[in-house]
Amino acid sequence: MAEAVVGSLVVKLGAALAxxxxxxxxxxxxxxxxxxxxxxxxxxxxxxxxxxxxxxLLEAERFKDTDKTTGIFVKEIRGFAFQIEDVVDEFxxxxxxxxxxxxxxxxxxxxxxxxxxxxLASKLxxxxxxxxxxxxxxxxYAIPKEMGRSASKSTNQALHFTRDEDLVGIEExxxxxxxxxxxxxxxxEQGSKITTVWxxxxxxxxxxxxxxxxxxxxxAAEFGIAVDGANTxxxxxxxxxxxxxxxxxxxxxxxxxxxxxxxxxxxxVFPANCVSRFVITSRNHEVSLLATRECxxxxxxxxxxxxxxxxxxxxxxxxxxxxxxxxxLDLASKFLRKCQGLPIAIACISRxxxxxxxxxxxxxxxxxxxxxxxxKDVIPDVDMILKVSLEDLPYDLKNCFLQCALxxxxxxxxxxxxxxxxxxxxxxxxxxxxxxxEEVAEGYLTELVNRSLLQVVKRNHAGRLKCCRLHDVxxxxxxxxxxxxxxxxxxxxxHGVFYIEGTRRISVQGENLEQLSxxxxxxLRALHVFGSYINVDSLHLxxxxxxxxxxxxxxxxxxxxxxxxxxxxxNLFNLRYLGLRGTGIERLPEAVGRLQSLEVLDxxxxxxxxxxxxxxxxxxLRYMYACTIGTMDIGGIGGVKAPNGLRQLxxxxxxxxxxxxxxxxxxxxxxxxxxxxxxxxxRCEHSADLSNAITKMDHLVHLEIFAAADNxxxxxxxIYLPPTLSWxxxxxxxxxxxxxxxxxxxxxxxxxxxxxxxxxNIDEESFSSLYALHDLxxxxxxxxxxxxKLDFAAGSFPKLRFLHIEGTAQLNKVxxxxxxxxxxxx
Numbered sequence: 001m002a003e004a005v006v007g008s009l010v011v012k013l014g015a016a017l018a019x020x021x022x023x024x025x026x027x028x029x030x031x032x033x034x035x036x037x038x039x040x041x042x043x044x045x046x047x048x049x050x051x052x053x054x055x056x057l058l059e060a061e062r063f064k065d066t067d068k069t070t071g072i073f074v075k076e077i078r079g080f081a082f083q084i085e086d087v088v089d090e091f092x093x094x095x096x097x098x099x100x101x102x103x104x105x106x107x108x109x110x111x112x113x114x115x116x117x118x119x120l121a122s123k124l125x126x127x128x129x130x131x132x133x134x135x136x137x138x139x140x141y142a143i144p145k146e147m148g149r150s151a152s153k154s155t156n157q158a159l160h161f162t163r164d165e166d167l168v169g170i171e172e173x174x175x176x177x178x179x180x181x182x183x184x185x186x187x188x189e190q191g192s193k194i195t196t197v198w199x200x201x202x203x204x205x206x207x208x209x210x211x212x213x214x215x216x217x218x219x220a221a222e223f224g225i226a227v228d229g230a231n232t233x234x235x236x237x238x239x240x241x242x243x244x245x246x247x248x249x250x251x252x253x254x255x256x257x258x259x260x261x262x263x264x265x266x267x268x269v270f271p272a273n274c275v276s277r278f279v280i281t282s283r284n285h286e287v288s289l290l291a292t293r294e295c296x297x298x299x300x301x302x303x304x305x306x307x308x309x310x311x312x313x314x315x316x317x318x319x320x321x322x323x324x325x326x327x328x329l330d331l332a333s334k335f336l337r338k339c340q341g342l343p344i345a346i347a348c349i350s351r352x353x354x355x356x357x358x359x360x361x362x363x364x365x366x367x368x369x370x371x372x373x374x375x376k377d378v379i380p381d382v383d384m385i386l387k388v389s390l391e392d393l394p395y396d397l398k399n400c401f402l403q404c405a406l407x408x409x410x411x412x413x414x415x416x417x418x419x420x421x422x423x424x425x426x427x428x429x430x431x432x433x434x435x436x437x438e439e440v441a442e443g444y445l446t447e448l449v450n451r452s453l454l455q456v457v458k459r460n461h462a463g464r465l466k467c468c469r470l471h472d473v474x475x476x477x478x479x480x481x482x483x484x485x486x487x488x489x490x491x492x493x494x495h496g497v498f499y500i501e502g503t504r505r506i507s508v509q510g511e512n513l514e515q516l517s518x519x520x521x522x523x524l525r526a527l528h529v530f531g532s533y534i535n536v537d538s539l540h541l542x543x544x545x546x547x548x549x550x551x552x553x554x555x556x557x558x559x560x561x562x563x564x565x566x567x568x569x570x571n572l573f574n575l576r577y578l579g580l581r582g583t584g585i586e587r588l589p590e591a592v593g594r595l596q597s598l599e600v601l602d603x604x605x606x607x608x609x610x611x612x613x614x615x616x617x618x619x620x621l622r623y624m625y626a627c628t629i630g631t632m633d634i635g636g637i638g639g640v641k642a643p644n645g646l647r648q649l650x651x652x653x654x655x656x657x658x659x660x661x662x663x664x665x666x667x668x669x670x671x672x673x674x675x676x677x678x679x680x681x682x683r684c685e686h687s688a689d690l691s692n693a694i695t696k697m698d699h700l701v702h703l704e705i706f707a708a709a710d711n712x713x714x715x716x717x718x719i720y721l722p723p724t725l726s727w728x729x730x731x732x733x734x735x736x737x738x739x740x741x742x743x744x745x746x747x748x749x750x751x752x753x754x755x756x757x758x759x760x761n762i763d764e765e766s767f768s769s770l771y772a773l774h775d776l777x778x779x780x781x782x783x784x785x786x787x788x789k790l791d792f793a794a795g796s797f798p799k800l801r802f803l804h805i806e807g808t809a810q811l812n813k814v815x816x817x818x819x820x821x822x823x824x825x826x
């Protein structure tokens with residue numbers, strides 16, 4: 001994983017070097033220019049060295065666990081990369097500070113910076129010398145390849161055979177696979193057919209395909225294809241294979257295919273004038289799409305009954321009845337809950353337990369090892385499978401995945417929240433295809449799901465991923481990897497000293513957290529706190545963590561009981577993510593303006609009622625959420641009073657939720673990059689300003705407008721909604737006479753999939769105007785319909801999946817014509 005650290009750092013160094021010309025152009029002092037020239041030279045040298053090292057690290061990761069010399073060297077490189085990153089972050093911060101103040105103030109700052117530039121250049125030179133020493137030591141003490149091979153031949157040769165009694169819960173899928181392969185007489189005369197078997201690592205794809213080996217040999221013999229091991233070398237010789245298979249019938253199993261391109265590169269090897277059956281197993285969803293028609297098997301984790309049978313078969317294999325003793329039932333259930341139906345994990349743990357005395361004390365000891373970051377010793381087979389999966393990931397995806405591993409057990413990872421974390425952490429880079437950072441991040445999340453490293457928990461009404469989670473076994477092993485690589489560590493509140501030094505991220509998941517105060521974290525980059533039961537005021541955050549962690553970039557206190565932030569938070573010049581969602585925070589001081597690097601300010605569902613004036617100085621801010629949920633306001637959302645000057649935050653992508661006023665709506669008009677905008681306390685007299693503001697938001701995806709009261713009329717006739725809009729929520733009365741015209745004006749919104757209306761006074765005639773929204777998947781009417789009969793005409797809402805109607809006192813009849821809401825009714 002060191003190449004993931006180095007890869008991200010190379011990008012950061014490139015960004016620093018890109019500023020070189022502009023910085024020299026604005027240089028005020030000769031001495032400063034000289035010091036900067038030396039510093040940029042050292043940065044350039046570091047970047048060149050690390051770029052050259054990336055390819056080596058990618059290969060070194062594969063054998064660093066067996067070659068200790070390589071392992072030590074990789075660890076040293078990771079440490080050097082962290083030190084270089086610290087230098088670059090401090091350098092970037094100092095440059096940002098030069099933008100503020102008048103001429104005299106800038107000169108004074110730059111005089112002070114000369115010493116800083118020289119110190120940072122000296123530090124980079126020192127790191128470079130240490131790196132050269134490490135390279136020399138590796139060369140001096142490297143073991144010759146011949147010795148390494150001979151020494152390792154006798155190790156790591158564990159043999160694993162799949163016994164018939166281990167094949168649990170695959171009967172149905174096995175029958176389907178055999179049926180597709182054999183088919184009927186007509187099927188056997190058809191040309192090529194592809195069957196794919198896919199699922200998460202360790203779910204049993206290889207086992208399923210290998211158990212067909214006898215069948216494949218029998219069919220091959222009947223078709224006249226000789227089974228000769230020597231022929232395996234000829235598979236790379238396309239012409240020989242093609243000639244051998246001309247006019248024949250055959251089955252080929254391609255096991256553990258990682259990318260679809262593998263098939264596209266070899267498929268032309270097989271002749272067209274033959275009857276062929278291909279079985280492709282993979283842990284990647286995209287590979288499964290290669291299947292012919294519906295010939296896809298998605299292997300899910302085992303059901304509870306099958307998990308229990310597999311566990312007992314392994315743990316009590318030498319007992320005739322293979323029954324679990326009564327005194328071990330609770331512990332056996334705990335192991336199975338941890339495995340969550342993953343066959344390879346169940347098999348590994350049950351094999352281990354079969355070698356232990358069958359006593360509660362022994363089994364409890366194994367369980368505690370599994371749950372205390374010793375999982376790779378308990379389930380080594382699963383650890384190896386995950387290791388292979390991680391090695392196949394690009395370095396930026398590795399960082400994203402390890403970030404997910406720092407969450408608690410069974411934690412649901414929300415799509416938008418994890419994407420914001422990735423962006424703020426610098427894991428996401430803009431691609432050449434002109435995609436936004438958000439689009440790239442969502443693509444990464446989809447890729448991790450497609451690779452079966454994350455499990456989908458819920459999709460939204462449009463089928464878009466809403467939240468996911470890690471299988472608990474995967475989480476335990478990935479958490480160990482994160483700790484081993486100094487990426488991040490979990491503090492679960494267990495007794496004993498918790499050493500922060502060296503780790504880049506801490507995930508706090510326990511109540512007994514006083515050990516955090518026993519060590520500083522000068523290299524700490526992120527502090528995540530999970531759990532509403534944690535009182536952050538008692539965490540001793542002031543000293544030494546916040547004081548020593550000057551380079552902290554993420555502080556996420558989601559759901560904690562904190563009411564006021566320590567002053568030390570506002571000295572964190574590198575802070576990019578400040579998470580206060582669901583906290584008791586009541587106010588933010590003006591000192592928040594010092595957080596010049598801040599990209600995410602998330603105080604959604606907090607106690608904030610207003611934003612400080614200096615928030616407008618945060619010109620790197622990308623997302624700002626501040627509101628109260630569950631209030632008596634329209635829509636149940638209480639907004640915050642925003643200061644003048646919001647137009648300075650030109651890079652904002654999300655603003656939720658501000659109280660309307662003529663001044664604020666004029667400010668918001670300049671925020672043309674907004675994708676999410678929420679405004680409340682809207683009055684009739686705000687209509688013109690609101691219309692002008694929204695009309696200029698060309699990229700808007702999510703829009704919420706809430707009136708000041710349920711009897712306040714929202715005059716929205718003049719608003720032009722952008723075609724990018726996907727989610728629209730309106731709370732407040734709509735003008736009756738212009739309502740049909742308003743709804744009809746939305747007919748161009750082909751991306752609109754969710755519509756929520758509250759207190760709208762829609763009558764029977766006006767409702768029919770909504771039929772123009774053909775792509776709607778979600779429709780919610782809360783105290784919005786006042787008619788007696790609600791009709792759904794034929795052809796209306798063809799894609800609707802969710803319909804929620806409440807608070808309709810007069811409604812006594814609903815009519816649904818044939819052909820209406822076809823998706824919902826089907």
